[in-house]
Amino acid sequence: MDNFNFYSPTQFIFGSEREKEAGKYTKRFGGTRVLIHYGSGSVIKSGLLDRVKKSLSEAGVWFTELGGVVPNPRSGLVYSGVELCKRENIDFILAVGGGSVIDSAKAIALGAVYEGDFWDFYCGKRIEKALPVATILTLTAAGSEGSMGTVITHENGMLKRAANHDVLRPAFSILNPELTCSLPPFQTACGAIDMMAHVMERYFTNTKNVEISDRLAEGIMLTIINEAPKAMTDPNDYDARANLMWAGMVAHNDTCGVGRESDWSSHQMEHELSGLYDVAHGAGLAVMFPAWMKYVMHHDLMRFAQFAVRVWGCEMDFQNSEKTALQGIQRYEQFATSIGMPIRFAELGAKAEDIPLLVKTLGLGEQTMGSFVKLTSDDVRKIYELAV
Ligand code: NZQ
Numbered sequence: 001m002d003n004f005n006f007y008s009p010t011q012f013i014f015g016s017e018r019e020k021e022a023g024k025y026t027k028r029f030g031g032t033r034v035l036i037h038y039g040s041g042s043v044i045k046s047g048l049l050d051r052v053k054k055s056l057s058e059a060g061v062w063f064t065e066l067g068g069v070v071p072n073p074r075s076g077l078v079y080s081g082v083e084l085c086k087r088e089n090i091d092f093i094l095a096v097g098g099g100s101v102i103d104s105a106k107a108i109a110l111g112a113v114y115e116g117d118f119w120d121f122y123c124g125k126r127i128e129k130a131l132p133v134a135t136i137l138t139l140t141a142a143g144s145e146g147s148m149g150t151v152i153t154h155e156n157g158m159l160k161r162a163a164n165h166d167v168l169r170p171a172f173s174i175l176n177p178e179l180t181c182s183l184p185p186f187q188t189a190c191g192a193i194d195m196m197a198h199v200m201e202r203y204f205t206n207t208k209n210v211e212i213s214d215r216l217a218e219g220i221m222l223t224i225i226n227e228a229p230k231a232m233t234d235p236n237d238y239d240a241r242a243n244l245m246w247a248g249m250v251a252h253n254d255t256c257g258v259g260r261e262s263d264w265s266s267h268q269m270e271h272e273l274s275g276l277y278d279v280a281h282g283a284g285l286a287v288m289f290p291a292w293m294k295y296v297m298h299h300d301l302m303r304f305a306q307f308a309v310r311v312w313g314c315e316m317d318f319q320n321s322e323k324t325a326l327q328g329i330q331r332y333e334q335f336a337t338s339i340g341m342p343i344r345f346a347e348l349g350a351k352a353e354d355i356p357l358l359v360k361t362l363g364l365g366e367q368t369m370g371s372f373v374k375l376t377s378d379d380v381r382k383i384y385e386l387a388v
């Protein structure tokens with residue numbers, strides 16, 4: 001296992017009706033002038049936004065609001081949010097929604113304490129500070145409620161890029177599984193695939209002797225595989241929603257990624273798909289992950305065989321580990337299909353003729369990406385082709 005530092009300061013406030021405590025916790029974490037940030041209407045329709053405002057008012061916390069975040073959140077609204085924060089001397093941002101809302105809030109938090117363009121941080125500028133962000137999560141998927149990441153799409157070129165730093169970890173996150181019961185099956189399935197991907201990007205590693213994080217990762221994956229179909233069959237199954245909600249958090253706050261190399265190539269390739277076609281992130285991952293696995297599995301057949309045996313219950317063929325490894329990938333594809341996810345370009349609405357453009361906007365040039373297997377632009381092209 002490698003040396004590591006792990007800093008995960010977020011307070012999690014988990015369970016039924018806990019959003020009623022939003023005001024109390026905002027005050028406790030120092031929020032006095034708050035921006036409530038939300039999406040395109042689900043939190044208005046459900047009444048959640050009104051409940052949150054009531055809670056802030058009762059706690060005597062001043063607030064203003066900015067809605068309108070869209071999936072694959074855009075730079076335009078971030079610029080408006082940054083300007084609003086500076087004008088109104090905002091000192092705390094409360095994101096109410098899914099990963100896109102939280103990521104947009106994190107971007108505003110970066111821009112609000114910076115004189116330049118917030119996008120600089122998505123082009124590699126070192127992050128030093130941000131306004132505190134807290135979340136009330138309504139969609140189990142991205143893990144942004146506990147992660148150090150934010151992903152934004154710049155309208156100029158539709159470039160989808162990430163920024164990461166510990167200062168972006170939320171001060172607190174309210175996780176009420178009931179808030180996710182209104183999710184349609186498609187979003188529930190996208191979430192399951194995204195959570196699986198967050199674990200799998202960490203699972204396929206070159207670091208040896210990482211039994212604790214391997215076993216944690218396998219436990220999270222098994223939970224998602226068991227609970228997602230239950231939540232899709234009965235959207236009001238509280239326990240299935242609760243297990244998924246916590247799985248989504250531990251899948252991406254790095255609990256199972258510390259002390260080992262991880263490899264985010266599938267996510268990077270997916271970001272080009274959702275940047276170009278505006279598809280749901282989880283659906284894009286369901287297409288890219290099996291293609292990446294098929295391309296790299298010979299690098300370490302035994303790790304893929306372990307995935308097949310421990311996660312998918314396949315029988316180990318000691319004479320032919322390639323066969324076992326492939327079975328694991330097939331079982332992943334069967335799972336994705338069984339919950340209604342696409343696994344090929346055409347099902348996603350992506351086109352083979354756009355592959356050169358996808359490779360170009362990913363922008364590797366002469367460099368490589370990934371760590372399990374270092375990929376060149378040519379490898380990336382071949383992986384996209386495998387997904388067709
Ligand atoms: O905008 P509203 O009206 O709220 O509707 C949303 C949206 O249309 C809807 N929704 C959310 N909660 C709901 C609900 N509908 C009914 N009932 C509810 N309770 O769901 C739609 C999708 O929401 P979105 O926030 O876009 O989904 P998700 O949470 O999957 O976030 C995806 C984004 O997160 C990024 C992705 O790239 C993508 O842009 N990621 C962020 C990461 C991070 N910050 O650490 C890591 C991830 O790998 C990921 O890349």
Ligand code: ZN
Pocket residue numbers: 142194197198267281
């Ligand atoms: Zn993801």
